[in-house]
Amino acid sequence: MIVHRRLLQLSGAVKAPLAACVGLGLAVSAAYVGQALLLAGALAALARGDHDTTVTLLVWAFVVIAGRAVLLWARETVTVWAGAHIRARLRDRLVERLELLGPAHLTEARTGSVQTTVVDGVEGLDAYFSRYLPQVVVTICVPVALVGWLFSVNAAAATVLAAAVAGVLVIPRLWDATLLRRGRTRWKAFADLAADYLEAMQGVATLRAFGAVGRLGGRLAGRAHELYTTTMRQLKVSLIETGVSALLVQAGTAAAVLAAVSATSPSAWSVFVVLMITVECFRPVRQLSEYWHAGYLGITAVDGLEDLLSAEPVVSDTGTRTALPDRPEIVFDRVTFTYPGASVEAVRDVTFTIAAGESVALIGPSGAGKSTIAALLQRHYDPGSGNITINGSPLADFTLSTLRAGIAVVAQDTYLFHGTIADNLRLARPDASDADLEQAARDADAHAFITDLPDGYATVLSERGATLSGGQRQRIAIARALLADAPVLLLDEATSHVDVRGEQALARLKRGRTCLLIAHRLSTVRDADRIVVLEHGQVAETGDHDALHAAGGSYHRLLALQETHA
Numbered sequence: 001m002i003v004h005r006r007l008l009q010l011s012g013a014v015k016a017p018l019a020a021c022v023g024l025g026l027a028v029s030a031a032y033v034g035q036a037l038l039l040a041g042a043l044a045a046l047a048r049g050d051h052d053t054t055v056t057l058l059v060w061a062f063v064v065i066a067g068r069a070v071l072l073w074a075r076e077t078v079t080v081w082a083g084a085h086i087r088a089r090l091r092d093r094l095v096e097r098l099e100l101l102g103p104a105h106l107t108e109a110r111t112g113s114v115q116t117t118v119v120d121g122v123e124g125l126d127a128y129f130s131r132y133l134p135q136v137v138v139t140i141c142v143p144v145a146l147v148g149w150l151f152s153v154n155a156a157a158a159t160v161l162a163a164a165v166a167g168v169l170v171i172p173r174l175w176d177a178t179l180l181r182r183g184r185t186r187w188k189a190f191a192d193l194a195a196d197y198l199e200a201m202q203g204v205a206t207l208r209a210f211g212a213v214g215r216l217g218g219r220l221a222g223r224a225h226e227l228y229t230t231t232m233r234q235l236k237v238s239l240i241e242t243g244v245s246a247l248l249v250q251a252g253t254a255a256a257v258l259a260a261v262s263a264t265s266p267s268a269w270s271v272f273v274v275l276m277i278t279v280e281c282f283r284p285v286r287q288l289s290e291y292w293h294a295g296y297l298g299i300t301a302v303d304g305l306e307d308l309l310s311a312e313p314v315v316s317d318t319g320t321r322t323a324l325p326d327r328p329e330i331v332f333d334r335v336t337f338t339y340p341g342a343s344v345e346a347v348r349d350v351t352f353t354i355a356a357g358e359s360v361a362l363i364g365p366s367g368a369g370k371s372t373i374a375a376l377l378q379r380h381y382d383p384g385s386g387n388i389t390i391n392g393s394p395l396a397d398f399t400l401s402t403l404r405a406g407i408a409v410v411a412q413d414t415y416l417f418h419g420t421i422a423d424n425l426r427l428a429r430p431d432a433s434d435a436d437l438e439q440a441a442r443d444a445d446a447h448a449f450i451t452d453l454p455d456g457y458a459t460v461l462s463e464r465g466a467t468l469s470g471g472q473r474q475r476i477a478i479a480r481a482l483l484a485d486a487p488v489l490l491l492d493e494a495t496s497h498v499d500v501r502g503e504q505a506l507a508r509l510k511r512g513r514t515c516l517l518i519a520h521r522l523s524t525v526r527d528a529d530r531i532v533v534l535e536h537g538q539v540a541e542t543g544d545h546d547a548l549h550a551a552g553g554s555y556h557r558l559l560a561l562q563e564t565h566a
């Protein structure tokens with residue numbers, strides 16, 4: 001019987017369904033006890049030859065059995081309903097939490113492990129909450145009540161039974177700590193294996209290209225073996241516990257009946273009652289060990305849950321402003337930032353301004369800090385020192401959802417979800433009408449290729465939009481950004497897949513918006529109002545193409561370098 005503190009706290013969120021499960025569990029037990037008492041009475045009546053009473057009591061016993069069948073059905077229905085409710089509540093909480101933690105958390109945790117917690121862990125917790133926990137309450141209440149009552153029938157038998165019940169409830173607790181520890185080791189092995197599989201599947205093209213599929217297969221087999229050994233070790237302890245419990249149940253039943261029989265001149269009724277009630281005392285205990293296996297997965301997942309629920313978001317959401325200005329001017333003022341755990345600053349003393357409606361391009365060699373600036377603008381992290389302001393207000397003045405809704409991102413690797421094209425577009429604005437979708441797609445130059453697809457806007461995309469070309473994905477991303485109609489635009493390498501028509505679509509998107517463009521290819525930044533050149537996390541130069549070209553500095557060198565490699 002393992003009741004985990006953290007899981008108990010979580011159960012507070014699903015009090016009503018749990019109470020319903022406990023109530024029905026107690027009602028089912030009451031029906032069993034009622035049946036037991038009626039049968040004891042019937043047997044006693046039979047022993048003294050009172051056939052009429054026997055028949056009457058047996059008829060009542062059948063009525064109780066029928067009633068119990070209804071109660072069992074109701075309990076199962078409520079359990080399934082409660083389970084679904086609990087799963088939904090827990091997943092909502094975890095997903096909310098993941099959103100709060102943001103991408104910063106997923107760069108530290110392995111996606112596969114997090115996924116295992118949210119999917120398998122929650123699945124296991126459903127059984128823990130809807131079956132195991134209510135049964136724990138029934139297992140404590142029913143035997144205590146029955147033993148207490150039995151003292152009025154036969155004190156000796158009640159004493160023996162009390163000792164046996166206490167033994168059954170307490171002795172297996174000696175194994176709890178070991179069970180929980182091994183269970184957690186097993187869960188970790190399970191989560192690691194899941195994370196490895198996910199990575200292997202996502203990276204299969206790379207693995208094939210390097211002929212590393214066999215090597216990875218070996219590593220996965222090793223992980224699977226680890227999971228097998230930890231499972232077997234866990235099972236060993238679990239089986240010992242089950243065996244000891246079963247032994248105590250049998251011995252307790254025999255000893256209680258023996259005590260009842262050896263009382264001075266016992267009545268037939270009291271012996272039958274002791275026998276029947278002893279069985280009912282142990283019934284919840286036996287059922288608890290059945291549910292233990294169902295709920296066990298959830299208990300072992302508690303570490304993953306704990307990690308997620310107790311992880312601190314790297315940025316706080318304490319802002320109150322709920323709208324970004326229409327014409328935002330963004331200022332980076334001496335911004336310095338070091339990634340958590342890193343020893344060197346990713347950006348240092350970065351100062352530049354993007355005036356309202358202006359387009360500023362950020363360039364620089366790999367690792368110069370361009371993506372870091374983009375992450376800081378979206379407040380995935382807060383700078384260590386310096387300020388980022390929008391029309392003079394620090395980013396933290398805005399609620400996180402306002403800030404993120406106000407910045408439309410067209411990224412290098414556009415993420416398209418499994419679903420229709422229309423669903424993917426509506427991600428930016430769920431209430432957009434079909435006409436809005438079409439207008440945005442036309443402006444992004446995506447309408448023509450979408451209508452050429454078998455089901456047009458209702459075409460279901462595969463995961464990550466793998467059935468579309470890079471350029472097509474990019475144009476859907478542009479349409480999405482147009483629909484979002486955000487005042488700030490963040491183009492991350494957006495032009496890498498875009499042809500001339502795509503560039504026209506991008507120009508339409510930029511119009512009137514304050515735009516930060518992160519680029520590698522210098523050819524795509526010539527039109528920017530200003531170019532900020534980053535080097536080793538610092539601003540090396542600022543100016544437009546002509547000025548920087550003429551200055552003969554970093555930009556000029558980068559330009560020359562690119563031309564040599566072109």
Ligand code: ATP
Nearest residue numbers: 107339342346364365366367368369370371372373
């Ligand atoms: P690229 O053009 O190759 O994408 P970039 O200019 O966007 O490079 P950043 O990704 O901003 O460069 O990285 C700036 C520095 O911060 C690099 O030294 C990088 O190693 C480091 N860095 C980036 N992400 C993290 C992270 N999550 N944790 C620690 N260091 C990081």
